[in-house]
Structures are given as structure tokens and as C-alpha cells.
Amino acid sequence: xxxxxLLALGASLVNNFVLxxxxxxxxxxxxxxxxxxxxxxxxxxxxxxTLASGASYSVxxxxxxxxxxxxxxTLVFILLIAAVVQVTEMLVRATSPLLHELLGxxxxxxxxxxxxxxxxxxxxxxxxxxxESLVYGAAAAAGFxxxxxxxxxxxxxxxxxxxxxxxxxxxxxxxxxGLMALAFMGFGGLVAR
Amino acid sequence: xxxxxxxxxxGTVAALAAVLGGILGWVATRLRSDPDAxxxxxxxxxxxxxxxxxxxxxxxxxxxxxxxxxxxxxxxxPGGEATVRALAALLDREPRPVxxxxxxxxxxxxxxxxxxxxxxxxxxxxxxxxxxxxxxxRLMHTVIAAHCTGCELCLAPCPVDCIxxxxxxxxxxxxxxx
Numbered sequence: 001x002x003x004x005x006l007l008a009l010g011a012s013l014v015n016n017f018v019l020x021x022x023x024x025x026x027x028x029x030x031x032x033x034x035x036x037x038x039x040x041x042x043x044x045x046x047x048x049x050t051l052a053s054g055a056s057y058s059v060x061x062x063x064x065x066x067x068x069x070x071x072x073x074t075l076v077f078i079l080l081i082a083a084v085v086q087v088t089e090m091l092v093r094a095t096s097p098l099l100h101e102l103l104g105x106x107x108x109x110x111x112x113x114x115x116x117x118x119x120x121x122x123x124x125x126x127x128x129x130x131x132e133s134l135v136y137g138a139a140a141a142a143g144f145x146x147x148x149x150x151x152x153x154x155x156x157x158x159x160x161x162x163x164x165x166x167x168x169x170x171x172x173x174x175x176x177x178g179l180m181a182l183a184f185m186g187f188g189g190l191v192a193r
Numbered sequence: 194x195x196x197x198x199x200x201x202x203x204g205t206v207a208a209l210a211a212v213l214g215g216i217l218g219w220v221a222t223r224l225r226s227d228p229d230a231x232x233x234x235x236x237x238x239x240x241x242x243x244x245x246x247x248x249x250x251x252x253x254x255x256x257x258x259x260x261x262x263x264x265x266x267x268x269x270x271p272g273g274e275a276t277v278r279a280l281a282a283l284l285d286r287e288p289r290p291v292x293x294x295x296x297x298x299x300x301x302x303x304x305x306x307x308x309x310x311x312x313x314x315x316x317x318x319x320x321x322x323x324x325x326x327x328x329x330x331r332l333m334h335t336v337i338a339a340h341c342t343g344c345e346l347c348l349a350p351c352p353v354d355c356i357x358x359x360x361x362x363x364x365x366x367x368x369x370x371x
Contacts, residue, residue, distance in 0.1 A: 059209070069202055076209060083213040087220055094224040 004135050009190065011136050012143030017115045019147050019177075019184040024115030028148055029173060038152035040099050042145030044088060046138065048110050049119055052077075052084045053137025056120035057130055077120045078111075085111045115144055151180060232260045238279045242271045243322035244344030246296040251322065259284070270296035271342065302358040303341040304348075308333050310355035317347040317356065 017023045024045075031041040056077045064070055089107050093100045100107070110116065119140045123133040154176050163172055236256035247268035249255040258264035259280070266280040267289050274290065281288035291297075306317075306326075313331040325341040328334025338361060347356055 063205065063209070067201060067205060068198075069205055072202055072206065076206065079206070079210060079213065083217060086217050090217075090220055090224050 004132065007132060008135055008139035008142075011139035012146065013184070013187040014190050016143040016147055016184050016187070017118065017140050018144055019181040021118070022181075023118040024113045024144055027109060027113055028144075028151065028177070029170075030109070032148055032152040032155055032173070035149070035152045035156055038148050042141075042148050044092065044107055045110060045113065045115075045144055046141040048081070048084055048088050049116055049141035049144075050134055050138045051088075052081045052116050053119050053123055053133045053140075054130065055080050055084060057123055057128070057133040060124060061130070073121070073124065074117070077117055081116050081120070082111050115140060147180065147184070151177060154180075232256050234283060235259050235280065238272075238276060238283060239269060240272045240276060240342070242342035242344050244271055244342065244346060245322070246270050246344070248295070265292075267292045268295045271301075271344070301361065302343045303338045303361045304336045304343070304345070304356050305338075305359045306334055306336055307355040307357065308335060310353055312353055312355075314352060316350040316352065320347045320350045322346060 011017075015021055018025065018028050027041055027045070032038050059076060059080060060070075060073060064073060064076060085108060088110070089100075092107065119137050123136055126136075128136055151173075155173055158172055158176065167175070232253075236253050239252040239256060241252050243251040245251060247255045247264065249258055249264070255264060255268065259266060266277055266284065266286060268291070269276050270291055272291075274288075277291060278288045280286075304325075311328075311333050313328065313333055315328060315330045315334070317334065318326050318328060322344060323340055323342055325337045326334050326347060327337060336356075343358065345358060348354075348358070
């Protein structure tokens with residue numbers, strides 16, 4: 001139990017996928033202009049990442065490894081992630097048309113969120129079991145969501161701030177992201193792994 | 194690597210893809226719920242003029258309002274009696290004439306721009322719900338008659354009143370209704 005807790009803490013804060021490992025940067029910059037959209041994206045990513053890490057572990061453990069087809073993992077994982085994203089999109093469209101409209105094109109874009117593939121591959125590299133994979137995926141998504149929401153909040157505030165013209169918009173967003181990454185380095189000594 | 198290993202790899206990936214595709218198809222059919230299907234069927238009966246005379250932004254929102262029971266079926270002047278009758282049959286209600294409060298039903302007409310008087314202000318372009326007006330700022334505009342649904346929404350924005358509603362030409366290829 002403690003192990004799982006430490007794993008979750010490590011994946012969400014210490015080795016935050018966006019701000020420490022720099023995975024999943026495109027939705028981080030793309031969907032952080034409005035807080036509501038960012039919240040929807042964070043939720044969708046949480047769902048997709050958890051499901052995808054469980055599914056990719058299962059496929060790896062019960063199909064690819066016994067058949068000696070480990071070298072196909074990247075291809076197969078991309079296929080799996082695309083399918084999971086499609087299911088999520090259909091679920092969201094059926095249950096919450098408002099959220100579907102808000103997320104718009106970004107929901108299918110989770111397919112290309114490298115954090116999802118990164119989690120699936122890191123699960124193999126660290127030889128996680130099924131439960132560990134699920135926890136690792138959920139924690140990575142929670143860390144992604146935390147960074148995304150904080151970033152979206154900062155950007156909403158900065159929209160109305162009086163900044164020099166040269167820094168307005170994307171340059172300031174990138175500087176903000178850099179400062180956030182520096183701040184997240186402070187979590188470095190929190191957990192040993 | 195020998196041939197059987199390659200075949201095994203191809204077979205595994207193909208089988209996985211087939212299974213995932215099957216799951217996706219199953220989910221897609223399961224999630225298409227009945228109320229949604231009703232909206233689709235009502236929407237299919239509406240004339241798709243997107244004229245908003247029913248006080249909804251377009252035909253699809255009106256269909257959703259009918260499905261929710263918020264709006265009655267007598268609010269569509271472009272569709273006229275035929276649409277009301279079709280809706281009444283679908284929803285098992287009494288047909289009734291179109292409420293004149295939402296506009297009067299008349300023979301289909303199309304907008305025609307008097308090209309000598311058009312000043313090229315482009316104000317009518319965003320007003321057209323079906324993009325049937327061609328033009329650019331400071332250039333003359335014209336209406337693609339085959340696409341015009343006769344909704345009259347372009348009349349109000351025109352500052353020089355150069356748009357008139359006319360009978361469609363006998364040779365016109367008919368209305369392009371989705």
C-alpha cells in the first residue's frame with residue numbers, strides 16, 4: 001500500500017510528466033487558454049490514461065510477451081490508445097454534449113498525447129504489475145491535470161495583465177511553463193524514487 | 194527472422210485490430226440512445242432552411258426542442274402544411290395549420306440582388322445561414338439560387354435594400370436541400 005502511495009506521489013509530483021519529463025506538452029500549451037476546457041481535458045486524460053495503461057499492460061502481459069512479439073509494443077500500444085480514445089469520445093458525446101462541445105478537437109488529440117504512450121512504455125521498463133500500472137497511469141494523469149489546471153489558471157490571469165507587447169501570448173505562456181517547471185523541481189527531494 | 198514469425202506478427206496485429214474495431218462498433222451501436230434517434234428523425238423531416246423563424250437557431254435545435262416536448266410542431270413556415278403533417282404522423286399528434294405568429298407559408302422564393310445597386314458592403318454574407326451569397330467587400334455580390342432557401346434573413350442587414358425575394362426561375366435546377 002505504501003509502495004503504491006509512493007508510486008502515485010512520484011508519478012504525479014516528483015516526476016511530473018509535463019514539467020519534469022516534458023511529455024504531453026502539446027495539450028499543455030494547446031488547451032490551457034480557458035480553465036473549463038483545461039478541466040475537461042484533465043478529466044478526459046485521467047480516464048484515457050488509466051484505461052490505456054491497464055489495457056496496454058494486459059495486452060503486453062497476455063499476448064505480446066508469450067508470443068515473443070515484444071518488439072511490436074509501440075505499434076500495438078498506439079493502436080490500443082487510439083481505440084480507448086475513440087471509446088472515451090463516444091462516452092463523452094453520449095453523456096455530456098456540453099463537455100463534448102467544449103473539448104472539441106482536443107479529445108481525439110489525446111491519441112497523440114505522448115504522455116499516454118510514455119506511461120505505457122515506462123510501465124514496461126519499470127516492470128510494473130497490473131495494479132501498479134493502473135496506479136501509475138492514474139497518478140501520471142493526475143499530475144498532468146494538476147500542471148494543466150495551474151497553468152490554465154495562470155494564463156487566464158495573465159490575459160488581463162499589462163505585459164510588454166513582445167511577451168504577449170505564447171512567449172509569456174512558455175516563460176510561465178518554464179517557471180512552473182523550476183517550481184516543480186522543488187518536489188525533487190520528496191520521494192526517493 | 195523467418196516467414197512464420199512475420200506471419201505470426203501480422204496475424205497478431207490484425208487480430209488485435211479486428212477485436213478493437215469490434216468493440217468500437219459495439220459501443221457505437223449501444224450508445225445511440227432512443228431520444229437521439231427521435232431527434233434525428235424529426236430533423237430529417239424539417240426543411241433545413243435554418244431560417245430560425247421558429248425562434249430556434251436552426252432546424253436541428255428546433256428538432257431537439259420538439260423531442261424534449263418544449264416546442265409544438267406548428268412553428269415551421271418554410272415547411273408549411275406538408276412538414277406539419279409529416280411531423281404529426283411521426284409523433285402521433287393531430288396535424289394543425291402553421292401558427293401565423295411564426296410567419297406565413299408561401300410558395301418558395303429565392304433572394305435576388307439588384308447588382309446595379311449593391312455597394313459591396315458584405316453585410317449580407319454572414320447573415321446567410323446556408324452561404325448562398327457570393328461576394329467580397331467592395332465587390333458586387335450575387336445569390337446562388339440553387340442554394341438559397343428563401344429564409345429572408347439577408348433582407349434586414351442590407352443598407353441599400355437591394356435584395357428582393359422573387360419566384361425561382363423556371364429553369365433553375367431546383368433547391369439543393371441536404
